[in-house]
Amino acid sequence: MKKLLLSAFMLSILMACNDDDHSNNQDINYSKLPQEFPFSKLATLSGVDVINGGFGSGATAHPTRKGEFYVITDRGPNVTYQNGIKILVPSFTPTIMHFKINAEGNIEVIKYIKLKNPSGQPITGLPNPVGMGSTGEVAYGADGSVLGTDNYGLDSESIVAATDGTFWVSDEYGPHIVHYSADGVELERISPIGVNTGTRKLPAVLAKRRPNRGMEGMCMTPDGKMLVGTMQSTMYVPTKVLATNTTLTRIVTFDLATGQTKQYLYKQDGGTSDSVCDITAISNAEFLVIERDGRFGSQGGVKKVYRINLSQASDVTGTDVAAVDGMKINGKALEQSTWDEITAAGLKPVSKTLAVDLVAKLGYEHDKFEGIVYLGNNKLAVFNDDDFGVADDGNGNPKAKILPKTGKQDKGTMYIVDIQ
Template sequence: MHQGAHGVHPATGFEGKASQDDRLLQTRRKIVKPILSLLLSLVLIQSARAEALVLAAGSIPSDARDNLGDTVGGLGSGIAHDPETGLFFCIPDRGAGDGTIDFRPRYIKVRLDLEGDDLNPQVVESVLFRDEQGREMSGLIPDDPKSEIPKLKDGRTCLDPEAIATAPDGTLYVTDEYGPLLYQFARDGKMIQRIELPEMFRPRRADGQVDFTNTDKLVHGRAVNQGPEGMCLLPDGKSVVLIFQSGLMQEGASKSPTTNLLILDLETGKPTALYAYPFSKVVPETNEPQDLDKVSVNDLAALSQTRLLVLERDNRGRNGSLDYPAARNKAVWIADLSMATNILDHGSAATARPVAKTLLFNLPSIVPDPKRLAAKWEGIVIVPPLHPSMVTVVMTADNDFLTPILHIGGKEVPFPRAQDSVESQFFKIRASLPEKP
């Protein structure tokens, strides 16, 4: 069953009224398509000499189901755009229930209408990921203590996918938070290769034992559920960039003021650069203090070989509870690597010059009703038209499968955490790029 959504307004809180900034918009018509319908409320912000506006929005209902009969949820964990078909490839993470429900990891092909003000998302097809032997993978927490990669005792490989990118050769790269690992898959979901990350990221206990489970015994490597959350290929198609949701265990985990941005050579799988990316200590624009352990990095998109878009977020917003704090920080930053210290060559994160960052926009500031925003905005991808002074992106949120009754593997599974059903939300946003300093 293929399902989508036509109603932008219920999902976003947009009331279909003209923006209060109409006079300002008249002087900036070149930023948007002349045929853009003003049924969608457009809001401009000034931020670091940049302007941003919402061009379109849309959502997929929380109870939608895919061609496999499963609930369509979590698909905002990562997003990629396929230039050949025009489709978007979205990935749910390990599934509902934080790795306790046996969900088959997959990527979901979604059609978006980029021409109007209603993205009208339509689920086209789900494609299951399979290991090198062709076996389906599992989102369950690994339970095989003897395996050197995340596995279940029944032999299935565990996968917690968090980011996806399309390669020039048509294959897909997907990050795994359990490992942490980087996978290459064919379009049919079959694994091509598994790329291991440097030892510094490998989760270990104090006794040196590798441990992929959700444990409080880790002292080394990625923190629990804090792996390579964001990823993109650089424009040359030869390198891939990964960024971790928080610092490593040996760096203080979620208390660390920086996280790790890693660049790998795709031909060799070897690291070529490692940078310290600093978290924001205040909420963008309002400058309200925010705890480091309440903010995380969630996705990347490449503007150039040295400039990236970085999606950061707090944990506020619609989260399944009827009483939730409104979103404050769902910010997109421009990260400039050109002057940052490559830690692989020089020292440690503590003494390195971090990545420079400039605010592009903060999502709650450019939508009419931030209270309607989902909590987990985790996917961003650049879409045409490309222009040296502006960028157009599609953003999407992980709804955490928040619907009262899940359909997983042919079974109905009650999900009492979903007091509030949260739809899968999408925005198309255009922003002017600030001049390089």
């Protein structure tokens, strides 16, 4: 009798597990997309509504539950001012939003996770001090007063959700890769050699990223072993003036078990006018990456996704990861070298083919196309950074960020698109 009861009990558990697996892998109703995220008002400045948005700087799928996603903000609403930026809401904390597509096909927020320092205190989007990942930017308040710095501040741009419930986030300051607990508490901060955070390191050359053009995209390989990050634009290697190959940017990989890094070259289409933004994995070697410019879709904006493959590309780390200018060709940094010189040296960039042009395919209107998640079966989830609904008026003040085609304030929106 005990054996029969035990068998029945085990069968009930197995059936329950199977039911859970089925519910987690059922078809998701994406027919109501595109759809805006739900937002409240964060502040009103100079008569301009700053929305509690910004979700879409980076995006990732829940690692086990189909139809659930995480999107992340950047450092918060800001505009250009003098030799830096105005942080319009200095107390803003970079935040992760966990949401799902519910049974009705609507976006349903599950929870918000604010990022915190190792002591569990909320961080800000203020720049890091010198030695901790500073970009040289000065942060000002909305009134023009000089603000301080934050040792743990982050200009977060991408997010990865791991199977253990933790998150990996990359940013544009250090650039840093930061490991957060499920509750958003910092566990580890990985920065270039020479930046005074953590013990595991990225190549020193990455610290020469342009201000506000750091590690814009990051994903994890499907085997869970490696992070893959994209630098947004040509770095200032060896200096801003001498970095003349404006179509060259870098991809870096980080082995989570060993800490080993590799670097690969990526050839952009549009040079410094374009940005390489988010990246999402198809396999352990094949990925999708965003290339975009800063214009709205209806104003001739470039919003494209490319398939890339690392398997035949050259590792351009060189023999010394601590070298501040990285590998050199004939005494010149890679960013100083032409593509002909790079080819003659036997170095190959990653291969790339167009997967989708969002403006041609969808009439995509948003300017900051910054988040993608590969869903399988050649379907892609697409997200935008709405900049909290504000733009720069050219005089260091905010104005409403308006989509020229619709005349509406820009808001974070999720799309689904088929790719080649």
